[in-house]
Amino acid sequence: MLIADDMHTLTPRSSITILGAGLLGRLLATSLARQGHRVTVHEAGGPDGEGSAGRVAAAMVAPLAESIVAEPNLVRMGQYALTRWPQLIAPLPAPVFWQQNGTLIVWHRQDAPEAARLRATFEHTRGAVAGLPAMQPLDAAGVAAAEPALAGRFSQGLLLPGEGQIDNRQLYAALLQDMQAHGVALHWHSAHTPEDFQPGQAGQPDWVLDCRGLGARGQWQGLRGIRGEVVRVHAPEVTLARPTRLVHPRYALYVAPKQDHHFVIGATEIETDDLSPMSVRSALELLSALYTVHSGFAEARITELSTQCRPTLADNQPAIRLLAPRVLQLNGLYRHGFMLAPAVHDAALELLAQGSSPLARQFDMHLQGLTP
CATH class of the missing domain: 3.30.9.10 (D-Amino Acid Oxidase, subunit A, domain 2)
Structure with missing residues (x-):
């Protein structure tokens, strides 16, 4: 079992490989590239995100409406998303429809x-x-x-x-443009698993982030x-x-x-x-x-x-876990992807930057092998 001591943190200009270019993969790629890191993305599908659940979704951010199937901590993540989505959209190079009319x-x-x-x-x-x-x-x-x-x-x-919604197709396209503008190395129709990399070794990325959703079933029991x-x-x-x-x-x-x-x-x-x-x-x-x-x-x-x-995942909650040293997995957004993605994205950035995440603790987010 990994423990928090196995958690390294990013250094300036770290090399990061992201597996999966769905909602979380694209958000993390753009954020890390904007921070000056060298980011590479491998995606089993194409640039349109046709294999991603987030591309098909209605992309509503409705914490109270979703409380019929969502635990209180997920509702709180949805509240957080209502504030964060406009901030995440604002710097993108193409317009993304956002509405908060309830x-x-x-x-x-x-x-x-x-x-x-x-x-x-x-x-x-x-x-x-x-x-x-x-x-x-x-x-x-x-x-x-x-x-x-x-x-x-x-x-x-x-x-x-106050509840909101976003145009997911416009978002995917705008995030793609942003990745390209910030020099993210994009490899489409390129299926990989974390076992294909030895992060931290010579010629290998410093970090691997596994955002493959159902593609991670071989590594995540119960998914x-x-x-x-x-x-x-x-x-x-x-x-x-x-x-x-x-x-x-x-x-x-x-x-x-x-x-x-x-x-x-x-x-x-x-x-x-x-x-x-x-x-x-x-x-x-x-x-x-x-x-x-x-x-x-x-x-x-x-x-x-x-x-x-x-x-x-088994409990219908999102989770972040340290699969191996310098290998972080993010999964389990279930039907709440656009409600939960901003909080999971921000918690992952905290973990990478400082080895712990106050935000994850605030939202009772499931962390495995990590310190909240």
Whole structure:
């Protein structure tokens, strides 16, 4: 078992190899390159990030809404992300859509009991996590005022103020440009494992950071895939100001509006690492539920049906561990990638810079072989 004494720290102009160019890999590559380090990235896929769960996600940063499946420490990481994402986006060389208009939750009358259960969960979370804004119960007029497009469609709703979302496709592209601008050596279709390197030895990197997600299953026992399925549509007849979630007894549909009337719709969460195309049943359920949110979606054009598996550890929590001297692994963002990535990214930078992380301690982040 490794202990904290095995943890070295970065020196000026350290050589760092990052495995995986998904969300965490790109964020760390740009941050470390901006600090003046020599960064090399190896990615099994291509520059678009087609193998990354973060590319398929709706990219919502909704700590209270996600508390139905997230522990309080993850909710606190989500609060932190609401502040950090604008800071992380600001220096990028291309614009990235960021919106912080809150989350709207609506339901049909027959689903009022499930909505009451969700509201009780949110109230419990607000009691356990300081600083969460009070949710706002809405009647029919309130729903119409918050989302004019939904006027007359729902008699009740909840507004969760301050929650956000990001355009993940724009983010991936902007991070790619930033890596290129800062001289990161990029190797696409180049699958590697930590065992391929001997960090600290002559001719080898000083550090290896393993950010491969499910690609690390051979090194991380218990890592599994949770399949998610999303539909992307272009609906010029529909305008929504914020992500909207539809309460349903079997699934909680989300509709995340992006720029220019593009929408990301999802709900499914299946315990499997199957990456086959979306089933007819899933597509029909998602699209049928979408139509009940707004009939204008009937004329939307389907631009993409996507599936991906989220890397998930046994306890559904993120973790950072010292696999070997100078080899750091980061994994387990599960369905909360854009909520958790800023905190995990910042904790990793603290560990690399000083050998410990006050931020990880603040968020009860799982560290293995490391000192918080």
